[in-house]
Amino acid sequence: MPTPSRYWREIPQRYRYEASRCTGCGKIFFPPRLVCSACGSREFEPTKIAEAGKVMTYTVIHTPPQPFVDQAPYAMGIVELDDGVRITGQIVDCDFSELAVGKRVRLEFRRISQDGKAGVIFYGYKFVPEI
Amino acid sequence: MRDVAVIGVGITPFGELWNKSLRNLFTEAALAAIDDSGVDRIQSMYVGCMSSGLFVGQEHLAALAADYLGQRHIPSTRVESACASGGLAMRLGYMEVASGMNDVVLVGGVEKMTDSTGPEATFGLGTAADQEYECYHGITFPGLYALIARAHMEKYGTTREQLAMVAVKNHKNGANNPNAQYPFEITVDGVLKSVMIADPLRILDCSPITDGAAAAILCPVDMAKKLGKPIIKVIGTGHATDTIQLCDRDDPTWLEATYLAAKQAYAMADKKPSDIDFFEVHDCFTIAEICVMEALGLVDKGKGGPAVEAGKTAIEGKFPINPSGGLKSKGHPVGATGIAQVYEIVKQFRGEAEGRQVKNARIAMTQNMGGSGASTVTHIFERE
Amino acid sequence: MVGIIGYGAYIPRNRIKVEEIAKVWGTDAPSYKRGLMLEEKSVPAPDQDTITMSVEASRRAIRRAGINPAEIGAAYIGSESHPYAVKPSGTVLAEALGATPECHTADLEFACKAGTECMFIALSLVEAGRIKYGLGVGADTSQGAPGDALEYSAAAGAAAFIFGKENCVAVSEETYAYMTDMPDFWRREYQYYPQHGGRFTGEPAYFTHITAAARGIMKKSGTSPKDFAYVIFHQPNGKFPFKVGQILGFNKAQIEPGWLVNKLGNTYSGSSPLGLTSTLDIAKPGDRILLVSYGSGAGSDAFIWKVTDRIDEVRDLAPKTRDILDTNKKYLEYGEYAKFRHKILKAE
Numbered sequence: 087m088p089t090p091s092r093y094w095r096e097i098p099q100r101y102r103y104e105a106s107r108c109t110g111c112g113k114i115f116f117p118p119r120l121v122c123s124a125c126g127s128r129e130f131e132p133t134k135i136a137e138a139g140k141v142m143t144y145t146v147i148h149t150p151p152q153p154f155v156d157q158a159p160y161a162m163g164i165v166e167l168d169d170g171v172r173i174t175g176q177i178v179d180c181d182f183s184e185l186a187v188g189k190r191v192r193l194e195f196r197r198i199s200q201d202g203k204a205g206v207i208f209y210g211y212k213f214v215p216e217i
Numbered sequence: 218m219r220d221v222a223v224i225g226v227g228i229t230p231f232g233e234l235w236n237k238s239l240r241n242l243f244t245e246a247a248l249a250a251i252d253d254s255g256v257d258r259i260q261s262m263y264v265g266c267m268s269s270g271l272f273v274g275q276e277h278l279a280a281l282a283a284d285y286l287g288q289r290h291i292p293s294t295r296v297e298s299a300c301a302s303g304g305l306a307m308r309l310g311y312m313e314v315a316s317g318m319n320d321v322v323l324v325g326g327v328e329k330m331t332d333s334t335g336p337e338a339t340f341g342l343g344t345a346a347d348q349e350y351e352c353y354h355g356i357t358f359p360g361l362y363a364l365i366a367r368a369h370m371e372k373y374g375t376t377r378e379q380l381a382m383v384a385v386k387n388h389k390n391g392a393n394n395p396n397a398q399y400p401f402e403i404t405v406d407g408v409l410k411s412v413m414i415a416d417p418l419r420i421l422d423c424s425p426i427t428d429g430a431a432a433a434i435l436c437p438v439d440m441a442k443k444l445g446k447p448i449i450k451v452i453g454t455g456h457a458t459d460t461i462q463l464c465d466r467d468d469p470t471w472l473e474a475t476y477l478a479a480k481q482a483y484a485m486a487d488k489k490p491s492d493i494d495f496f497e498v499h500d501c502f503t504i505a506e507i508c509v510m511e512a513l514g515l516v517d518k519g520k521g522g523p524a525v526e527a528g529k530t531a532i533e534g535k536f537p538i539n540p541s542g543g544l545k546s547k548g549h550p551v552g553a554t555g556i557a558q559v560y561e562i563v564k565q566f567r568g569e570a571e572g573r574q575v576k577n578a579r580i581a582m583t584q585n586m587g588g589s590g591a592s593t594v595t596h597i598f599e600r601e
Numbered sequence: 602m603v604g605i606i607g608y609g610a611y612i613p614r615n616r617i618k619v620e621e622i623a624k625v626w627g628t629d630a631p632s633y634k635r636g637l638m639l640e641e642k643s644v645p646a647p648d649q650d651t652i653t654m655s656v657e658a659s660r661r662a663i664r665r666a667g668i669n670p671a672e673i674g675a676a677y678i679g680s681e682s683h684p685y686a687v688k689p690s691g692t693v694l695a696e697a698l699g700a701t702p703e704c705h706t707a708d709l710e711f712a713c714k715a716g717t718e719c720m721f722i723a724l725s726l727v728e729a730g731r732i733k734y735g736l737g738v739g740a741d742t743s744q745g746a747p748g749d750a751l752e753y754s755a756a757a758g759a760a761a762f763i764f765g766k767e768n769c770v771a772v773s774e775e776t777y778a779y780m781t782d783m784p785d786f787w788r789r790e791y792q793y794y795p796q797h798g799g800r801f802t803g804e805p806a807y808f809t810h811i812t813a814a815a816r817g818i819m820k821k822s823g824t825s826p827k828d829f830a831y832v833i834f835h836q837p838n839g840k841f842p843f844k845v846g847q848i849l850g851f852n853k854a855q856i857e858p859g860w861l862v863n864k865l866g867n868t869y870s871g872s873s874p875l876g877l878t879s880t881l882d883i884a885k886p887g888d889r890i891l892l893v894s895y896g897s898g899a900g901s902d903a904f905i906w907k908v909t910d911r912i913d914e915v916r917d918l919a920p921k922t923r924d925i926l927d928t929n930k931k932y933l934e935y936g937e938y939a940k941f942r943h944k945i946l947k948a949e
Contacts, residue, residue: 088353096349101697117350123460143371143469145363146416147355151343152336154355156940157647162356164364164464172464175354178648179614179929182416187371195656195697196648197684198354207684209652209693210353217929 087153087201093208100210103137103193105171106130116171138192138216139167144177144185153199161185165213176212190216218315221451222441223598224434225254226560231429231548232398239273239329240285246430246553247286247325254434255444259288260319265296265306265326266552271341273332282325299345300501302326303555304585304594307433308454311596314435321440325432326557328550338426342551345588347462359423359502361463361589363415366504369470370417373519375507377417381408382525383503384421384545390532391542393572398427398548408503422503427548431556433563449566452580453488453597455481463589470519474593475512475584482582483514486597490514493597494578495537495565497558499586500544506530509584510538532575540565540573555585555594566600603728604769605762605906607666607915610878610922611658611740612758612865614929615644617938619753625935626748633753638839642866644933645742645757647941651680652690654759654871655738656697661919662736662761663698665770673700673763674732675723679715679870681788681795682742683708694738705732712786713835714896715739716870720762721902724773727764735764741869746794747944754838756866760874770915771881771890771906777818779810780900787898797897803841806899811835811845814901815893822905826850829905830888833859833876835895837867858883864926877906879922886910 098104099117106118110127116135121128144163147154154160161177163185176198177191191213198210227249229242237245243264251259262283270276283293296306303326310324330338343352346361369375385405391397403421411421441448457477460466466473483489490513498513500506507521515536516524524530530538541547541561544554562581564570583596618641623630634640645654655678663670676695683690691706705726709715716739723735740759745751764773785806788795798806811834819825826832832855834842839862846856859876868875873894880890888908895901939945 096353097696100353101693102699142464143364143368145360145367145418146413147357147360148412148416149339149357149359149414150336150355151340151352151357153340155336157355160355162354162360162364164469174351174356174462174464176648178646179931181931187367195653195660197650197653198648207650207652208353209697212354212648215929 090206103135105133105135107133114171135171136168139165141189142166178212179214192216220438221311221314222438223449224441224446225250226433226563228431228560229429230396231427233331234428242430243282243327244285247432250432250434256321259321259323261292262323263294263306263310265302267302268341273329298592299587300551301585301587301592301594302552308594310435311451322435326553327430328552329428330426359415359418362502363418375522379522379526380503381405383506384408387539387543387545390540390573391546394542397542397546399546424501424544424549427550429550429553431553431560433559448601450599452599453482453486455595458592461591472508472512472590478593478595479513482595482597493582494580495575496582497561498584537575540575558583562598602772603766604772606765606768607662607763608878609658609661609761609919611654612925613643613645613649614931616641616930617933621935640863642756650684651682651740652693655694655740658759658761662763664919665915666763670699673734673736675705675726676736677707677719678738679709679719680741712897713869714894716874717894717902724764737762739870739874743869754867756868758868758871760871760878770912771908774905774907775822777903779814783899785897810901811893811895814903815849818903829891831880832891833873834893835873836862839863882921884908
């Protein structure tokens, strides 16, 4: 379980999808980085990732790690967003039979997991079908 | 750099070893390797272990391992590169001997996984992925490889049956490995009907949770000759990394780190894939073996599935893969796996791999991979 | 002129039918459906709560408002199901929207009226000139005790409203509040399910407060039922809004566009605010709308809105409430519903 500080630190990405764009080559990093893996530049400008895209690949997790035991089975996928950025996340509100490579999805704010009954609740993005 | 030889190997049985502790597992394998080599001392040691901290709650493993091996005071280094920890221990030991820093070096690997509950072990293994941007969302290792499998099936038409055939072949080999966790044969139908773990991967596509350890003794070839040992030379080594997150790779079906590490080893050994008599590779999941054979250059991109189906990876095939049974049948005590691969090569070269012997094997390659392919270590060995 | 400049609704896709609940408790489903005019209700998935629904409803409201969220000076969430007992829901909301740090926030609770309380306060702060834009959200993932009458209605949903002085889609013409102390429904600290006074929650509670608030605001503004194109009353079940409408002299056609409860259930703090969103979805410029909430404990907030020309420009910028309610539904069996709502005792 992330400690509260560790969770808090990522809030700009998990709540607001904040990213950085390399001013050297234009590559977008999510989460932001200190050095561009494409051109080596260390200059970035703030941006946000696109909030919709298409499923590149997917799976349905039946054997989850501890914090996700109550949620299984759940679908996960790698999604290529409309700006080319790829991210990993759960695909919800989608029957497993409707999962498909190329399916359009968008980001939605959801509960991700929680630190037991008494600890911090962890929020963030999941994918839902674009209707 | 000096030429380096492997002069002794040791291994524990692999499995759910309820009465064996982390420290005793390592010590048993290390003592077996020392006895096998005939040396009376070691000067330095490397211990590959992914996560004794998470699985057993024990860090500072290097000192503990040296102490319980009766080697207190010698330099001892714990090496971590997720599931490639063992392979990396091998590479560092090789470098220490090759450089002339020391002559007799023990390289070992160990993992004690059954002291954790299933979900705890799943979480522990998951730490090899990106904690904040993969694991935070609930991904698992079977899940990551399932994402690779789905992409491979979509892109190349790899079939569910071809994935199953990897497991069937490895179990056939492992049935003749006395140290294997699951030394029995399985069928394609059995794989396809086994319980779903991460769609499309089922339990018989996945390497198991395993306790176990393996060790090897390295020394300069000149010294090995004086000891009168059969010479098994390390002729190539490679090591490369890739993005920690699977989604950050241009093509999730392509293992660039494996490709690069193999390229380094081939160049150093001055060998090409067709020169290699057999391979011990990291089949943590059935799809992994298919992607690895493509990255090692044994087949073209996308042709791994048909190659398995055609029997090319069987012991009698064109390029035998995992005569030991691989991670699938032999078991996958993650930190030990890279060294267990070396153990198998030595057994094969000595002609001691009963029932699973690759005939006339003289050159062999290991490929040991961490995470969803973010690090890979390769070695090529030659029997003189 | 101050008023609503953007609005948004959010309803989880999961539903459970009255029959499915009645089957478990051996009750007479047809009489519930007839007597309470309830057919099914929304159910939150395990990863949906008051905060997540508030964020999504508010993002939709921002889309319709077309504003920079950093200019939202106050953000309030009204709910009786805030995920934390101590730690604000509003901070998560404001952070997710990008309204922090120059933003006032508070979590409100007043049974089913907390949503309109937030609207009342946010609107007032804008009107007072203290802030440029204010956000008021009503959201709940309400729980009824298993087998209790409330289990057939307690539902999940959220409605969000952004208030400002320019570009209103509905101008605020009048507000009014009517409140007394009354133990008709409550949940004590550390209790998982609420309790209620049975039929006491009807006549002296719901009907007394709503009729008083409606009559009060009409008197204050010099209006009568015929001046309103639409009216929205709190909807704890299907029957009460029509009955209270009849008492006050409103007809069915005025009530129906905002009457969602038969397919949605009672979303508590989200109930009458969601009714306002579905009414705005179909209202025409110039229409006058009366909104009267009710919260046990007990009180009613009343608002008169006059729809502007801008409604036609913004309503298609986000999903319409009836569309959300009627599409992409997934029906749950009671077992799955009980799992989702944490009604099953598991090993620690």
